[in-house]
Amino acid sequence: DNDGGLNDAELTALFAPTPGLPSSWVDSAFPSCTVRNEAGHITLQGWLAQWSMTTFEEPKTTLEYLAYLGFESQERGGTTAALKVTKARKRRNRPGRVERNVFLCYVLGAGGSGKSSLLSAFLNRPFSTTYHPTIKPRTSVNSVELQGGKQCYLILEELGELEPAILENQAKLDACDILCYTYDSSDPDSFAHIVELRKKYPQLDALPAIYTALKADQDKTMQRSELQPDDYTNASNMAAPLHVSVTWASISELFVHLAESATYPSTAFPKKNEQPVDRTNLYIALGATVCAAAAIAIIWKKTVSNS
Numbered sequence: 001d002n003d004g005g006l007n008d009a010e011l012t013a014l015f016a017p018t019p020g021l022p023s024s025w026v027d028s029a030f031p032s033c034t035v036r037n038e039a040g041h042i043t044l045q046g047w048l049a050q051w052s053m054t055t056f057e058e059p060k061t062t063l064e065y066l067a068y069l070g071f072e073s074q075e076r077g078g079t080t081a082a083l084k085v086t087k088a089r090k091r092r093n094r095p096g097r098v099e100r101n102v103f104l105c106y107v108l109g110a111g112g113s114g115k116s117s118l119l120s121a122f123l124n125r126p127f128s129t130t131y132h133p134t135i136k137p138r139t140s141v142n143s144v145e146l147q148g149g150k151q152c153y154l155i156l157e158e159l160g161e162l163e164p165a166i167l168e169n170q171a172k173l174d175a176c177d178i179l180c181y182t183y184d185s186s187d188p189d190s191f192a193h194i195v196e197l198r199k200k201y202p203q204l205d206a207l208p209a210i211y212t213a214l215k216a217d218q219d220k221t222m223q224r225s226e227l228q229p230d231d232y233t234n235a236s237n238m239a240a241p242l243h244v245s246v247t248w249a250s251i252s253e254l255f256v257h258l259a260e261s262a263t264y265p266s267t268a269f270p271k272k273n274e275q276p277v278d279r280t281n282l283y284i285a286l287g288a289t290v291c292a293a294a295a296i297a298i299i300w301k302k303t304v305s306n307s
């Protein structure tokens with residue numbers, strides 16, 4: 001209906017030639033995991049972000065749906081021409097840039113530290129003071145503009161009660177590009193959770209990470225921890241925590257920082273004197289980027305203007 005958003009009827013019409021919404025979309029509670037306009041309709045930005053996440057997690061699904069939706073390529077190879085396969089994540093602590101443009105970030109931190117609020121702020125949703133502890137993992141996907149104007153997609157995932165199970169699972173860790181450690185700077189018992197996590201799961205140190213002090217609008221307090229956060233990060237040569245509040249307008253700075261660190265992972269590693277472990281053979285991850293975006297955008301435009 002040309003309002004710049006896909007409503008339920010338009011979505012149904014769009015997916016009519018397919019077996020319905022991809023099952024991963026149902027699992028990620030689509031459309032609440034992506035960008036919507038005030039009426040709750042999916043915007044083009046949200047639509048592309050959602051497909052970027054799908055292509056990243058399961059490129060097969062994107063290929064399948066491109067076929068259902070009638071995308072054809074002149075080149076040999078059909079719908080696969082729409083996707084670009086990038087290198088597996090390996091030796092991330094080498095200096096340099098990652099060519100992928102979709103990044104997965106696990107948001108780790110104490111209960112109530114503000115992880116869900118951060119995921120909502122990422123989708124530009126208004127801040128809510130009600131607290132619902134997260135049980136099931138939840139994700140938010142949106143585009144982020146890097147310095148220099150390049151665009152990428154960032155998937156933020158809060159793990160809920162599955163946090164221990166996911167952190168014990170090496171394949172799940174290998175699929176992650178960057179960790180965001182969060183704590184509530186107004187709660188003295190919040191930072192200790194991060195210290196414990198890193199002790200309990202030393203394998204986390206094989207991933208680049210960013211420390212974030214949330215609720216910076218509230219009074220900062222001393223943390224009940226052997227080291228205060230700044231000294232703690234300093235001890236492993238990491239950047240000091242970035243203080244942000246979801247009640248501030250300028251929080252996008254954090255998301256750009258996360259995306260930049262995922263693009264240049266060597267800048268965000270804890271530095272020790274040991275040799276870094278070579279994990280090349282552990283897991284050959286398939287990273288697919290979104291050349292599909294153009295094709296998907298055309299389908300979106302068609303649907304919006306036809307209805």
Ligand SMILES: Nc1nc2c(ncn2[C@@H]2O[C@H](COP(=O)(O)OP(=O)(O)OP(=O)(O)O)[C@@H](O)[C@H]2O)c(=O)[nH]1
Nearest residue numbers: 111112113114115116117129131133134215245246
């Ligand atoms: N003042 C203030 N309150 C915040 C901020 N961020 C989150 N909160 C509040 O803190 C409480 C907990 O926030 P959540 O985002 O649900 O915390 P969480 O880390 O997801 O908690 P779990 O899912 O239980 O691990 C909620 O009542 C939020 O409204 C902030 O930046 N400033």
Ligand SMILES: [Mg+2]
Nearest residue numbers: 115116133134
């Ligand atoms: Mg939560």
